[in-house]
Amino acid sequence: xKALICILIAAASISPLGAxxxxxxxxxxxxxxxxxxxxxxxxxxxxxxxxxxxxxxxxGEYWHGFVNYxxxxxxxxxxxxxxMIDRCSFNLDPECDPGPQWPHRxxxxxxxxxxxxxxxxxxxxxxxxxxxxxxxHRRKMAKAKPIIEAPVGLQGNWRAGVAIPW
Numbered sequence: 001x002k003a004l005i006c007i008l009i010a011a012a013s014i015s016p017l018g019a020x021x022x023x024x025x026x027x028x029x030x031x032x033x034x035x036x037x038x039x040x041x042x043x044x045x046x047x048x049x050x051x052x053x054x055x056x057x058x059x060g061e062y063w064h065g066f067v068n069y070x071x072x073x074x075x076x077x078x079x080x081x082x083x084m085i086d087r088c089s090f091n092l093d094p095e096c097d098p099g100p101q102w103p104h105r106x107x108x109x110x111x112x113x114x115x116x117x118x119x120x121x122x123x124x125x126x127x128x129x130x131x132x133x134x135x136x137h138r139r140k141m142a143k144a145k146p147i148i149e150a151p152v153g154l155q156g157n158w159r160a161g162v163a164i165p166w
Contacts, residue, residue: 038137041127048126052119055126059133068122075115083108 039059048055052072056065082104088096142164149159 037130037134039130039133041130041134044126044130045123048123052122055123056129059126059129060136061129061133064129068118072115072119072122075111075118077115079108079111079113079115081108082111 044055044058046055047058051069053065053067053069056062056068058065086098086101086104088098144162144164147159147161147163151158
């Protein structure tokens with residue numbers, strides 16, 4: 001029981017006091033509309049982890065996703081075939097000499113490793129692909145909005161203009 005109380009006291013002393021933190025300010029919901037992601041980076045990462053290239057296809061980078069899928073499947077599948085097949089695999093002669101086994105086995109393991117490396121790197125890049133898609137969508141949807149400011153000071157000059165996001 002004493003150990004539990006000590007752990008609770010230690011956790012309470014370490015945790016931040018959010019109610020007394022005046023540096024964190026929330027934005028006024030009337031001024032900043034809540035916008036969600038066009039493409040979720042987390043969903044792209046999950047899709048890219050399950051199926052090679054699917055995260056890029058979800059993010060709208062179809063060619064990149066297709067190339068990632070093909071290179072991953074070719075690397076893993078070709079590596080497995082290279083590892084298993086030797087000179088005597090399709091020879092019907094029972095006295096066939098397959099020769100040394102290590103060269104094609106090393107090549108097969110290397111190809112499988114490169115295929116898995118391509119899959120992992122594609123999955124890691126899928127979230128950045130979604131962020132790139134979000135940026136493209138934001139730039140495409142950016143619209144000019146009018147700016148009208150009330151008079152400041154004694155002169156009473158109104159300011160008007162147009163804000164165009166880049």
